[in-house]
Amino acid sequence: MKENRTYDQLFGDLEQGNGDPSLVLYGEGVADNHRKMAREFVLLDNFFASGGNSGDGHQWVTQANETSYALWPAYQGRSYPYDGTDPIAYSKAGFIWDAAVAKGKAVAVYGEFAPRQRVPAQERQKLFERWKQGEKFSNVWKSRSDIPGLQQVLVPDFPTYSTSIPDVIRADIFLEDLAQWERRGQMPALTILQLPSDHTFGTQPAVSTPTAMVADNDLALGKVVEGLTRSPFWKKMAIFVVEDDAQNGVDHVDGHRTVALALSPYVRRGSVDSTFYAHQSMLKTIELILGLEPLTIFDLIANDMRACFTDIPDFTPYTAVEPKQDLFERNPDARALTGAAKKAALASALMRWDVPDAVPSEELNRILWHNAKGWQTPFPGVRQSVFAPMSVDRED
Template sequence: MSPAGLALDEKKSRLYVVTKENNSLYVCDTKTEEGPGASAIVRRSLQLYPQPRKKRAVYLCLGRKKLWIYDTKKGLLTDSVATEDHPNDLALSKDGKWLYVANANSNSVTVIGTGDRRQAETLNAALFPDAPTGSTTNSVALSGDDKTLYVANADNNCLAVFDVSTPGNSRSKGFIPTGWYPTSVKTLGQKILVANGKGLTSTSNRIPADPERTGYKKSDPEPRTKSYSNMFTGTLSLINEPDESLLNRYARQVYLNTPYSKEREAPAAAPVPIKYVFYVLKENKSYDYILGDMPQGNGDTSLCIFGKKITPNAHAISDQFVLFDNFYVDGEVSADGHNWSMAAYATDFTEKNWPYNYAGRGGNYDFDGSRPIANPTKGFLWDYCHRAGVSFRNYGEFMDNGFPTVPLLKDSGNFCHNYPGWNLAIQDIYREKIFEHDFDSLVAIDAVRQLSIIYLPNDHTSGRSRGAYTPTARWRTTISPSAGLSNISRTARSGRKAPSSSSRTTTGGCADHVDMHRSVAYIASPHIKMHSVNHTPYSTSSMLRTMELILGLPPMSQYDAAATPMWGCFQATPDLRPYSALTPETDLNARNSANNASARLSEKFNFSKPDAAPDLQLGDIVWKSVKGENSAMPAPKRGAFVKVTKIDEDD
């Protein structure tokens, strides 16, 4: 059921509980601990409040663009008020006349008069006018005198402050910096309390001492196994209500902290001599795991377990074209990682719900496009292509059940029907052959899409489950198709104007000597500066911004708008020398046969969907599969990078 909001009517001994998994409102008697049952409600419910004077209505804050009102006497939903997208928190004035609703996907707050139940005004909480999605306005609180409204912007790491002494004619007062991803703001006297969902910085995690131990146990005072779903340590900020002078200084600091500005949304300054983009998505591994043995990059050979012998094409592509040794994924796990990879953003719903799902503490896996509440308001990369008239075709992404989960992808011309989604029983080499056949058929009729999105998930591996392909074989089969795609994109009729870009959704539980988010990225194109090494700090959003500029698309969020495009690795004059895919020296069909602790533990994991297996334990098993059963994977590092100095792309 996943309870998501509570409201208590002490006089009537009634507790109202909304649940987000079965879309219901439960009314319970606090004396008897029983209730008359549940009422079905529309969409997903997130919060509710009683009306203090009449005690007749409970306001249900739902996931899309509406606020519902429940009449406690009639036991019915009786009315609704329109809001902006994804209302998720409420603040009610002491006299009950004004209701303030945070809209996470719209960077805004809707002000509603409870008397006439109409919108009085909308407050833009973003740092700039007309900013795209990305402030993630997700909590509101009134000061003790109801004259000041504090608004938490989770993805801007700040509070927006409004003077609401005259509702309907409110004005902005400034901003206050907070910790990482503020999820709740409250007031107590002259204090402002802010809960920062991700604390101040990321932290190290430890490798389990006992390889037979699995996951989180409620009885553990301190779980030995720290996965992404339980490694963040939240913090509480206690802030004195600032006077005007201090608030002005706070606001200046907030603007210094953000890399986004409206100017960064500008399109490419000149036409780009590239027409086609092939975007290849893989699963979870760090830079050091794969390319840590390349001497020209910043790698640690002691952490490299899928080096040149196992992944010759990954090394050859990085050597012939460009090596990126300072590339970072924006996501933490596959749930948010695929959203970051396709939208440069993970919504408030996704960020707040994947940790519960991954820790096994309730909730469904709603992060593959199948639940509208989890999706960005304006959609994903293909939605932006559709609106801009840019042709696209999807191969496996958001197709974990074998069929597209997003309405636009279900159009028969927008996806390859024969291409499988997530299924680790299918080798990526087979996926590449399906893509090649489909691509050749499109070339024959001059219908190659401007954007092709290709998902190759084998590098997730099945651990050491007996009978499954070995981790090493998985890696050989997932890198070889990437090489084949690079070759196809360069040798077909579209090759002179087609880069093949490859990125990862997350890094999983893999060690890296710089930071656990550092991963590999590949770009193969005639317009790449051949045999180059690029140390510029890039991210998932950087790769998306580069593709957007090539295809003539606007940024999808404040993240890709602010990201540094990867122009530094391109050149105007094409180099048309082909890339020839290399054949791995070792067996692509090797299967696990050993009966050891890693095999027994692997057989307990769920590989039917991404990241259902604990990431760090799976990472440790993969490490042992290469380094030996008695070896220990080094603990990952996570860096606290405060400010990155912009590097001149000509340097």
């Protein structure tokens, strides 16, 4: 589970898919593993996020539904239910992990839908330095949930949401557990892993640049996938990667079209699948693989992703690549900037980053666009051709 990128921002210049090269923000040198996986496995160029922000995106990904409380929020004076702390946002049918446990499946949830980790943004660079020195982080953070079913399967030593914690650290913690599973010869039937760094801090001074944070997310994903595909479990594995929402971002098709990946020995290698998919499609496919019943009518009627698959396996493992982008790159101090760049840096510094998507979406989209394309390059606006994404504004 990742945070908030559109298809065109990462894949817009991949010739085999339906992309717009002019809208790429994080292409070669930044999101190299995402792009390599899309080329080597299957490129999904018609996959849409069902939610418009984290307040409903995480509900759709984990429940195939969102309650009317989250759907019609007028957020003033109410909770922002992205992290499982408000029971009014729980769907009656429960969560995907509940369905798996009810069928006797072993489940491990790494960070998803649990209360956020409170780590200051300025700690990110310090954590990077400790990671660079080879420090292990398995016992640094503790996670818990008030949802009984989630608490039962939540990995306690893995951090929950915080973009202050580099994703490469999350990857290393997960890979330590994978090594233990390999020694035991058994891993959970369902594993959910959160990697949120691609959300970015905008251009907030003295913290990681947007490109560095996307590259961190990319390298972490590459390391996780390489580890899984080189494990003895790969022969019977499917890995699904998706953003919780697309942040109402720049995309020539629609602000909901997002980055999604399907990886398995049974995926049609080097193919393009332009079937209309959404979060419910991915959940439905997981349910079919694990023998679970649909959670709601939405995953019941959704297109499953069987068009991605074949019955002829290719067990070739994935080899991760290190992005050329410097993971340690920082945004400049506002005093070193002028004009629009300085205004964006000061605006980013005032935004609330400790909660996913609690920043004004359109303003952040503009900042990320100009940071990548130049401050004189006109912002192309947001396309709304499928349905209107629900973004977050300052008054929310």
